[in-house]
Amino acid sequence: MISFGKLRAFGVVCALASLLVAFTGCTKTAESAGGVTDIGNSIAGVVVDASGNAVPSARVVAYYDNWNQSFASDSVVAIAGEDGKYELKVDSNANVVLFASYGEDCGLAATKNVDNYVRNIHIGKRRTYSSRIAGRLSGEVRVVGATSDSAFSNLESDGSFTFHNMPQGDVTLAYSDSTDAENQVKSRIEFTTNGDRDSMALPELNLLEDDPSWLTVLDLRYYVGEGFGGVLIRNPVSEHWTPVTELPETDSIPSQVVTVAVPQSVEYLTGFLFPIKIETDVFPKDVNKSDIVVVNNDNWELFPSEIEYWNDEEALLWVRIAGVDSGVTELNFKVFESAEYAAKLISFDLGQKYDYVYSRLHFNGDASVRNSDGSAAKSVADSVGFLGKGVTLGQGQYMVIDSVDMTWGLFTMSLWTRWNGDNGKAQVLVSERGDSTYKFQWRYEDGKFSLMKGAPSSLEIAELGSYDLPVDEWTHLVLVYDNINSLWTMYVNGAALGETVKFSPSYTGSNMFPARLGGSGIEADTWNGALDEFRFESVIRTPKWIKSVYETQKTAAK
Numbered sequence: 001m002i003s004f005g006k007l008r009a010f011g012v013v014c015a016l017a018s019l020l021v022a023f024t025g026c027t028k029t030a031e032s033a034g035g036v037t038d039i040g041n042s043i044a045g046v047v048v049d050a051s052g053n054a055v056p057s058a059r060v061v062a063y064y065d066n067w068n069q070s071f072a073s074d075s076v077v078a079i080a081g082e083d084g085k086y087e088l089k090v091d092s093n094a095n096v097v098l099f100a101s102y103g104e105d106c107g108l109a110a111t112k113n114v115d116n117y118v119r120n121i122h123i124g125k126r127r128t129y130s131s132r133i134a135g136r137l138s139g140e141v142r143v144v145g146a147t148s149d150s151a152f153s154n155l156e157s158d159g160s161f162t163f164h165n166m167p168q169g170d171v172t173l174a175y176s177d178s179t180d181a182e183n184q185v186k187s188r189i190e191f192t193t194n195g196d197r198d199s200m201a202l203p204e205l206n207l208l209e210d211d212p213s214w215l216t217v218l219d220l221r222y223y224v225g226e227g228f229g230g231v232l233i234r235n236p237v238s239e240h241w242t243p244v245t246e247l248p249e250t251d252s253i254p255s256q257v258v259t260v261a262v263p264q265s266v267e268y269l270t271g272f273l274f275p276i277k278i279e280t281d282v283f284p285k286d287v288n289k290s291d292i293v294v295v296n297n298d299n300w301e302l303f304p305s306e307i308e309y310w311n312d313e314e315a316l317l318w319v320r321i322a323g324v325d326s327g328v329t330e331l332n333f334k335v336f337e338s339a340e341y342a343a344k345l346i347s348f349d350l351g352q353k354y355d356y357v358y359s360r361l362h363f364n365g366d367a368s369v370r371n372s373d374g375s376a377a378k379s380v381a382d383s384v385g386f387l388g389k390g391v392t393l394g395q396g397q398y399m400v401i402d403s404v405d406m407t408w409g410l411f412t413m414s415l416w417t418r419w420n421g422d423n424g425k426a427q428v429l430v431s432e433r434g435d436s437t438y439k440f441q442w443r444y445e446d447g448k449f450s451l452m453k454g455a456p457s458s459l460e461i462a463e464l465g466s467y468d469l470p471v472d473e474w475t476h477l478v479l480v481y482d483n484i485n486s487l488w489t490m491y492v493n494g495a496a497l498g499e500t501v502k503f504s505p506s507y508t509g510s511n512m513f514p515a516r517l518g519g520s521g522i523e524a525d526t527w528n529g530a531l532d533e534f535r536f537e538s539v540i541r542t543p544k545w546i547k548s549v550y551e552t553q554k555t556a557a558k
Contacts, residue, residue, distance in 0.1 A: 043119060044410065045085070056081065056083070058123065060088065062075060062088050066095035101167075105125060105126075108143075110190070128164050131160070132160035133159045136155060143172070145167075150164055151166070168193045169192065185212060190235040191222075191234055256334070261330055272320070273318050275316055280312060296332070305320070308387055367399045369393065370399070371397055387416075389532075390418070392420075397526060406430060406515050415532070415533060417429075418472060438454060447467065448464075451464065462501045476549075476554070477491070478549075481540075
């Protein structure tokens with residue numbers, strides 16, 4: 001068995017390779033507090049309130065700060081537009097924490113170790129945080145990314161501390177004590193706030209024995225699901241720390257161990273989704289699928305998972321892991337049914353922390369299919385999918401993916417298709433249109449993939465490349481958009497198709513139009529073939545990542 005000891009993802013804020021760029025578009029020009037160099041990375045997103053509504057004119061600050069500093073060293077500022085969208089440029093050599101505010105409401109957002117991505121920031125009323133550090137009688141605790149005087153708190157004589165009027169969201173508390181030269185301590189803990197509580201009391205914090213740069217919580221309820229008491233602990237995560245010291249006895253519980261190969265084309269995979277197949281005949285016929293648990297078979301770390309399909313012979317599960325180091329060739333999962341044991345294991349909520357997927361369709365009843373007139377389709381030609389079921393649309397039909405804007409931001413779209421051949425018409429994979437104007441189309445015609453925008457009398461087309469799409473054979477298609485430079489790159493079966501193309505779609509602005517999969521609403525545009533496993537991710541995936549997705553999913557489909 002290969003140990004998962006090295007499959008840990010270290011802290012979001014403390015391990016940043018900080019991000020990113022200020023854009024033009026819908027924000028006012030980003031301003032630096034001074035001294036910023038090497039502006040080369042980009043970050044964008046939307047500021048939203050507790051109801052999920054965009055917050056116009058919100059102030060967004062990228063603080064150059066992390067737990068190992070004493071205070072923020074610099075900052076970059078932008079003002080969100082009328083649609084709540086902001087864009088920033090930041091120094092790629094610094095660690096960044098995002099802070100957004102509007103009136104009295106505010107929020108913090110941790111950035112991730114990615115070169116470019118879209119990050120929404122949730123703001124709301126200020127909170128009070130309190131706790132105590134076991135065995136510590138002096139020192140100072142601060143909220144990383146918050147710069148007011150109230151963001152610093154000295155420990156009381158019993159090790160307790162309190163912060164008033166603090167931002168919600170992704171919070172990092174940094175503790176330092178230099179009063180004893182022989183016993184100096186500098187450590188941190190990271191958590192995300194949930195709910196609308198005014199006050200949040202963390203349980204007692206302990207210095208992690210094997211790695212004192214972390215503070216840890218002994219109550220595992222704060223790590224599982226949505227956390228406990230409005231707090232979900234994101235970190236510490238350390239290769240020296242085993243979450244479960246006494247493994248539950250599960251010999252009497254039906255289970256299956258699955259070993260999957262790790263692609264060797266990458267140096268590191270963070271938050272990667274692995275599709276794994278299991279044999280279901282080892283489980284009772286009346287198995288409660290909502291209680292299915294997937295753990296690391298070596299140390300019983302719990303992994304977030306979702307079921308693609310489950311029948312009498314086999315099932316396919318999507319399992320998200322923290323990370324895979326280079327040199328690891330296989331992973332060993334154990335799958336069993338037990339809600340009781342799941343509550344005793346630690347989940348680092350990787351689905352929230354590393355899942356950039358804004359929209360996903362497995363086509364197992366989760367697709368909203370429409371006719372060309374916009375009415376709900378009464379009949380859809382379900383077909384065998386690449387993994388589980390797929391969908392083959394009738395002429396004029398399309399599927400709605402209205403939670404995304406194809407004309408703005410940094411994103412990666414991916415899907416599988418089994419093409420039925422040329423029908424003498426341009427076939428549309430993904431589109432966004434308003435009235436008679438095409439905002440965006442990803443299409444295939446005469447053996448060429450292309451992008452298109454404009455009105456029927458003034459169309460603009462950019463060719464992505466020629467490809468002889470095979471008939472009746474599953475093909476993996478990916479489209480990556482960098483709106484900072486208006487650059488598009490397409491991949492087929494894990495390999496880039498042609499050169500990067502410069503193309504600016506028609507920006508939808510505040511008039512959002514539904515994105516459509518498999519057509520545009522025009523009778524002749526429907527994609528001629530089966531579709532499966534659509535994902536829209538708010539991040540630019542690298543060529544190595546895309547190749548790894550293709551290889552792992554192709555292996556799972558065999």
